[in-house]
Amino acid sequence: MEKRNWDDYLNTEIDCNCGEKHRCDIDKIIVEEGAIGKLSEFIMAGFYHNTCVVCDSNTEEIAGKIVYQELRNNLIQFEPIVLKEKNPLADERTIGEVMVHIAPKCDLIIGVGSGTINDVCKFISYKMGIDFIIVPTAPSMDGYASNVSALITNHLKCTYEVGRAKAIFADINILMDAPMEMIAAGVGDILGKYVCLTDWKLSSIVTGEYYCDFVEALIRDSLELVVQVSSLLKERNKDAIASLMEALILSGIAMSYIGNSRPASGSEHHLSHFWELTFLQENILCALHGTKVGIGTVVALKLYKQAELSLENLEQLKAPNFDEAIWEEAIRQVYGYAAQEVIALEEQVHKNSNEIVYKRRERIIERKEEIISLIQKLPSADEIGLILKSLDAPYLPEQVDISMQLLKNSIVYAKELRNRYGLLQLLFDLDELEKFRAQSMNEFIEMWL
Known part of the structure; x- marks a missing residue:
């Protein structure tokens, strides 16, 4: 599988034919075996001094302890925050739990997990004005590179426009061992793009809503990637898992380019x-x-x-x-x-x-x-x-x-x-x-x- 050059998508302003300028300010995306081993180098280059690592009990066992060891090996001090709920929700209660335990001087949050951990940590980092790194534990959803957090607030699932992750360290060794249910969920999230792209174009026709062919093409790329490798995912083919993860990240980048979740x-x-x-x-x-x-x-x-x-x-x-x-x-x-x-x-x-x-x-x-x-x-x-x-x-x-x-x-x-x-x-x-x-x-x- 040819390695994708993520620099082509990041930190560059795209003067698009749609009339808008697109940009995704993520410093580093790594999707490869052993990606967690490159985490410390990024942290030291960023001169962070007060790091906290947020996991739940499941993700701590899956990848959190690997992150802890990587940081300890490089003498990076950190504070672990392990959520009490085994299956936490991205809601006010979980946000409150993290906020109660996070150090006032924290300048970097490392989230280790998937949907809930990503949404909660991204939202908190945005509110605190600090950086956030995500270490995905499953290729299960497309929010890793987006600038939105989906949270349950006041009994409603709401999408909040927030900041983006500073970096994504997607370790294929971790992702390959994700439950098949979560891998299939990632496929489901991508297959939904058939409908959402049609909805978006429909709205452009009926209401005159802004539409971008360039961003649509990016989402189409993610769709094609997943459809091509879907038959290989059940056997946990390494390249297929990497392609699914790349597709999910591409979808998130597309959201970042627009500034909201409309394309996805x-x-x-x-x-x-x-x-x-x-x-x-x-x-x-x-x-x-x-x-x-x-x-x-x-x-x-x-x-x-x-x-x-x-x-x-x-x-x-x-x-x-x-x-x-x-x-x-x-x-x-x-x-x-x-x-x-x-x-x-x-x-x-x-x-x-x-x-x-x-x-x-x-x-x-x-x-x-x-x-x-x-x-x-x-x-x-x-x-x-x-x-x-x-x-x-x-x-x-x-x-x-x-x-x-x-x-x-x-x-x-x-x-x-x-x-x-x-x-x-x-x-x-x-x-x-x-x-x-x-x-x-x-x-x-x-x-x-």
């Missing part, structure tokens, strides 16, 4: 976040983020086919008829503790208002053929399902305890989490979500299955 998060993530929110409120442990995104991708691809059929019959559309009182009652029922923030978002942006829907419909009708052509370029739900199935990964909602009722609620209401146009809002504009909402459960199950 669409309707498939909205569905995933809605399921996660529901499980959290019911105190039920849910599947990994990338696992849910993979399933959300299969669901979204089926829904895109429904949207295509609806676009062929636009003459049957009735006038927009959004009843805010009925909507608000439903939101309070399905969102529970998080309902008020969702309602406040709609009061602020009015994305569902009859006037705004009517304007979007005019654009949809005007550019119908372009939208249909965009949808027809997508892979089928069955194709994505087969890739996930080949990794023994879940690909259907019921495989991770998502009931038909929860699936129905997510299709109808998950779009309310963000003011971000995509598939689910398109289905709303086409009256398809209202049809789903009005169906009995038996009708919904018969239609879905």
